Amino acid sequence: MLRDHASIVRFVAQAQGITGRKKLQKMMYIAKKLGYPVHEKYEFHMYGPYSEELTARIEELCTMGFLSEQKEDKGAYTQYAYQTTPESSAFMELVPPLTDSFSTCIEEMKHKSSRFLELVATLFYFDDLEREAQVEKVHIVKGKLNFTDEEFEEAFQFIDDLKKNNC
Amino acid sequence: MRKTLFFKKKLPYTERTAQKDGESMLPYAQQKLAEEKVFKDPVHRYIHIRDQVIWDVIGAKEFQRLRRIRQLGTTYLVFHGAEHSRFSHSLGVYEIVRRIIDNSFEGRPEWDQSERLVVLCAALLHDLGHGPFSHAFENVFQLDHENFTQAILLGNTEVHEILSRVSEDFPQKVADVIAKTYPNKQVVSLISSQIDADRMDYLQRDAYFTGVSYGHFDMERILRVMRPREDQVVIKSSGMHAVEDYIMSRYQMYWQVYFHPVSRSAEVILTKALHRAKKLSEEGYQFAHEPTHFKSFFDGTFTLEDYVSLDESVLLTYFQLWTKEEDVILADLCSRFMYRKLFQYIEFDPAKDFTKMRELEQLFREAGIDPDYYLVFDSSSDLPYDFYRPGEEGERIPIHLLMPSGEIKELSRQSEIVEAVSGKRRSDHKLYFPEERLRGNTPAERCIRDVLGLKEV
Known part of the structure; x- marks a missing residue:
């Protein structure tokens, strides 16, 4: 069971820290859809696919001292930044290092905004549908975010690139 | 004036005449049974059925299958009374939602009555995809019961056939409410939020069948003070103490029953046997x-x-x-x-x-x-209650109180008892x-x- 914890630490280590809880959630979800061993269960929530179990694991990892959580005051809201701790390097050894293709994926995702990752993750959530139906679905569940055609275009391109990378 | 439950047992005049003239006159969605049917239930006393669609769905074989799946999996090895099925829980959730919309929401401008049937079906069918000893089974075969709920609703099944008779897109609508991807968030929140019909039923039902003295709270009071708002359901502030009791009972049930180490031990063995x-x-x-x-x-x-x-x-x-x-x-x-x-x-x-x-x-x-x-x-691990911090990536919609002034306030800001357990995860x-x-x-x-x-x- 601790392997699930360890693979989260590996993930954060590879990204050299992740800023924003939403970003972490969505990055892990996208990685899961690409085949990264994420066993945490995801459901659809306010900001798209979200895993309560992952939130719990992250909190546990902070308590265990393998991840550190930094609260950043952004005026209107607070943001949380996650980093691995020096103690985590031995713990990570419970699972093998990431493959090169996953490392590239993480690198790609890290440079995207959390709004964009939310769109990508939501599209992945409805990936059993045809493209048009996917777009329609996103407009229904994410009406307030008003994603533009350009954003959809970019998101689909991003998904194709990620998938290509993995093959 | 709200109509009382007793009064509602008589069918309104127009519906009775329609029935006499032949069922075919009304579309399937509006057809009522000639007489109300009831299921005896130890938790809610009676489950009331008047809609033909609901009656037919209960008879579908995929729904009847839930009689053979225990609500609490391996818990019966610790609390021997816990043999109740997902069938009884599903009927219970249906009954709670029915009471909310028929007794509290009907006629209020914020409630869209055309959502009635979809939310009742979603309540009844929300656990349809659960398998035997779900948790262990899903773990071993890397499955997710929610995907099966969707697959049964949308696939070649009796349930699907019945729902399709309402309208072609009706099975999908029910599936969307359960998956929380339905446009009307108020409808979704009746079945999944921090104070929803699902949880209100299982806390009471599991307390009853395990025999523990936790898990009890005044549900009738909560139902009476629930009010529909645009995106969610709110609670009149006068009902706050009943909600406090509900949060505490949830906390107790998780640690006393759901996470009981001996029942976890049985689940561990079950999982390993399947792996083997x-x-x-x-x-x-x-x-x-x-x-x-x-x-x-x-x-x-x-x-x-x-x-x-x-x-x-x-x-x-x-x-x-x-x-x-x-x-x-x-x-x-x-x-x-x-x-x-x-x-x-x-x-x-x-x-x-x-x-x-x-x-x-x-x-x-x-x-x-x-x-x-x-x-x-x-x-x-469990988080008894989570509040929303503005701008942050919190995902659980908090419970909101409706103050006498019409203002909406978040529960943990009004209740010190709830504040004490808010946002605090306990792990074991x-x-x-x-x-x-x-x-x-x-x-x-x-x-x-x-x-x-x-x-x-």
């Missing part, structure tokens, strides 16, 4: 009894029909048969489950003790015990093992006892 059977099958092992029902799950080729034909009776039959299997591990694990010879456990802090894990695995091997099946780490980590097999005098066994902190006898 899967592995044996992959290795081409010849079972004394061909595991026909599981074959397609072992090799991942199962169909929806295979899934729907599984239930806990089938699984327990195999476990009984497997107690006689030649494979020692499978036979032992199944006997342990059937005859309740469960694993012992110790508290295990993974932060401090994770290095011990490897050492123990090695020692178990030396003692001739396979750690893959006999040394299991398991953790439980344990390590499970067969204690009676570690009593020998070999160096490995002595060492294991030492690492686990077991007393020398």
Whole structure:
């Protein structure tokens, strides 16, 4: 069971820290859809696919001292930044290092905004549908975010690139 | 004036005449039974059915299957009363939602009456995809019951056929409410939020059948003060104390019942037995009894029909048969489950003790015990109530109180009791093992006892 914890630490280590809880959630979800061993269960929530179990694991990892959580005051809201701790390097050894293709994926995702990752993750959530139906679905569940055609275009391109990378 | 329950038992005049003139005059969605039907229920006293659609869905074979799946899985090995099924829970959730919309919401401008049937169906069918001992089964075969709920609603099933008669897109609408991807968030929140019909039913039902004295709260009071708002359901502030009781009962039930270490131990064994059977099958092992029902799950080729034909009776039959299997591990694990010879456990802090894990695995091997099946780490964790912090990526919609001034306030800001448990996660980590097999005098066994902190006898 601790392997699930360890693979989260590996993930954060590879990204050299992740800023924003939403970003972490969505990055892990996208990685899961690409085949990264994420066993945490995801459901659809306010900001798209979200895993309560992952939130719990992250909190546990902070308590265990393998991840550190930094609260950043952004005026209107607070943001949380996650980093691995020096103690985590031995713990990570419970699972093998990431493959090169996953490392590239993480690198790609890290440079995207959390709004964009939310769109990508939501599209992945409805990936059993045809493209048009996917777009329609996103407009229904994410009406307030008003994603533009350009954003959809970019998101689909991003998904194709990620998938290509993995093959 | 709200209509009372008693009054509602009589069908309104217009509906009665419509029935006389022949059912075909009304579309299926609006057809009512000639007389109201009731199910006797120990928690809600009566479950009332008047809609033809609801009556038909209950009769569908995929819904009847829920009678053969226990609501609490392995908990009956600790609390012997906990034999109640997902069937009874599903009816309970339906009844709570029915009371909310028919007694509190009907006629209010913020409530859209055309959503009535979809939300009642979603309430009734929200757990449709659960399999036998869901948690263990999903873990071993990497499945998700929510995907099966969707698949049964949208696939070639009796439930799908019935829902399709309402309208072509009706099965999809029901599926969207359950998946929380339905446009009307108020409808979604009746079935999944921090104070929803699902949880209100299972807390009370599980308390009743386990016999524990936690889990009770004044649901009628909460239902009376629920009010529909644009995106969610709010609670009139005068009902705050009933909600406090509900939050506390939730907290108690999680730790006293749902995370009970002995029932977790049974689940650990069940999971490992299924893992073992899967592995044996992959290795081409010849079972004394061909595991026909599981074959397609072992090799991942199962169909929806295979899934729907599984239930806990089938699984327990195999476990009984497997107690006689030649494979020692499978036979032992199944006997342990059937005859309740469960694993012992110790508290295990993974932060401090994770290095011990490897050492123990090695020692178990030396003692001739396979750690893959006999040394299991398991953790439980729960967040009793989460509040929303503006701008932050919190995902749970908090409970909102409607103040006399019309203002909306978040619960934990008004209630000190709720504030005390808000946003605080409690976790529990344990390590499970067969204690009676570690009593020998070999160096490995002595060492294991030492690492686990077991007393020398």
